[in-house]
Amino acid sequence: MLNPNLDQIQLSKEEYERYSRHLILPEVGLEGQKRLKAASVLCIGTGGLGSPLLLYLAAAGIGNIGIVDFDIVDRSNLQRQVIHGTSWIGKPKIQSAKDRILEINPYCQVDLYETRLSAENALDIMRPYDIVIDGTDNFPTRYLVNDACVMLGKPNVYGSIFRFEGQATVFNYQDGPNYRDLYPEPPPPGLVPSCAEGGVLGILPGIIGVIQATEAVKIILGQGTTLNGRLLLYDALQMKFRELKLRPNPIRPVIEKLIDYEEFCGIPQAKAEEAKQQAAMEEMTVQELKQLLESGSNDFVLLDVRNPNEYEIARIPGSVLVPLPEIESGSGVEKVKELLNGHRLIAHCKMGGRSAKALGILHQAGIEGTNVKGGIQAWSREIDSSVPEY
Structure with a gap:
């Protein structure tokens, strides 16, 4: 109702006071304030x-x-x-x-x-x-x-x-x-x-x-x-x-x-394509990652693909940062190959999406890996509450 019957619109005494700075504007005035109310x-x-x-x-x-x-x-x-x-x-x-x-x-x-x-x-x-x-x-x-x-x-x-x-x-x-x-x-x-x-x-x-x-x-x-x-x-x-x-x-x-x-x-x-990729991709829970870290095993590399500023906020102990943009550009792929040196690859991000994308790119380069479900957010909620959520 952008052209209302303004005769039917009334302002109370309190409204006159409330909208006084509007009412003294010629471009608004009483008619304009009634339009706003209508x-x-x-x-x-x-x-x-x-x-x-x-x-x-x-x-x-x-x-x-x-x-x-x-x-x-x-x-x-x-x-x-x-x-x-x-x-x-x-x-x-x-x-x-x-x-x-x-x-x-x-x-x-x-x-x-x-x-x-x-x-x-x-x-x-x-x-x-x-x-x-x-x-x-x-x-x-x-x-x-x-x-x-x-x-x-x-x-x-x-x-x-x-x-x-x-x-x-x-x-x-x-x-x-x-x-x-x-x-x-x-x-x-x-x-x-x-x-x-x-x-x-x-x-x-x-x-x-x-x-x-x-x-x-x-x-x-x-x-x-x-x-x-x-x-x-x-x-x-x-x-x-x-x-x-x-x-x-x-x-x-x-x-x-x-x-x-x-x-x-x-x-x-x-979503269907993502589900298909996830079905073909090996995954692990944060509980399984915790057990692996506590076992003292050193036959794997825990790859963090978040951005450097996120890595400063929170990190999983022992993780190594190679941001997803570097992997997408190709330079990070070679870096990952050097880090692995025959070891098993485990990747995580904030919630699991970016690490899955990184693993898909690395898969095309002949590098297989495991994705951490829920990422560091799940780690904070289910394993270590001292790790900040953001």
Whole structure:
């Protein structure tokens, strides 16, 4: 309802005081604040992006905020997901978010959808809202959100983050481009590491999330120039912003129905191939590794394929570091051959994925090895709790 009947919207005396700094802005004023109160915004995700944008949408006076999330608060979230607190660890993120929103602004109506967004429920969940904000971190959900917004005619305020870089734009607004104009095809599974693997500067999602909130408010107010047709790129290390022009692709496929987005992004195929490789790959548990280390045997090399900074954080005693990028480039393969010198190879990483990939490369070079299931994370949880989890 981006063009509401403002005569039906009233502000209380307390709201006049609360929004006073908005009311004195000519671009907002009483009419604009009523528009914000009449508006409804759906946020997909309450993680790094969802946290700051929800805080500011609530403070701005958005009347109806919907939240979709099915995750629980983890200690590792708190470095960047500022809407959650330590007391909420182990509890649902959407409940944590709702409590914080209502503490900021009790005049907000908060709708909760504690579910995974899917092709079966996306249209019903998104239909009642004026604007959808994509705070997700995976390609299947991004394509799903995009396609549902196209079918429903909803603006899609997009953001994404990785390491020190972020991007934001507005899709499907005023005949502008949508997500498929930026990414016609999804990247191969595993090509783009997750934040859990690649890391992210905790402040970065705050900047991108606030940009998303700003765009949503501008759309509601009908003020300024939105990011429609412009992809804003941000580099936190260099403190630089730059823009890329986006245009609708005249020959893009017409979106008429929602599909299986896991299948579209190649997730089942990748999982099947991974399972096939794991079935062919020898594995050992951390308990078995512990027994081997305690036996005093010296006929093996324990290879750690994580990055050097991860090795500084935590390590398994006796492990030798050869990072996966070195193995992928070829230089690490020769290094491993020299280390082995006829000994047995055992490899690990943080959770088991990168070491399995390393062993696959080494296998092609004629080197066989055993993968440690669960990696150093399992070692910390099941063997030695003094080893930090990260």
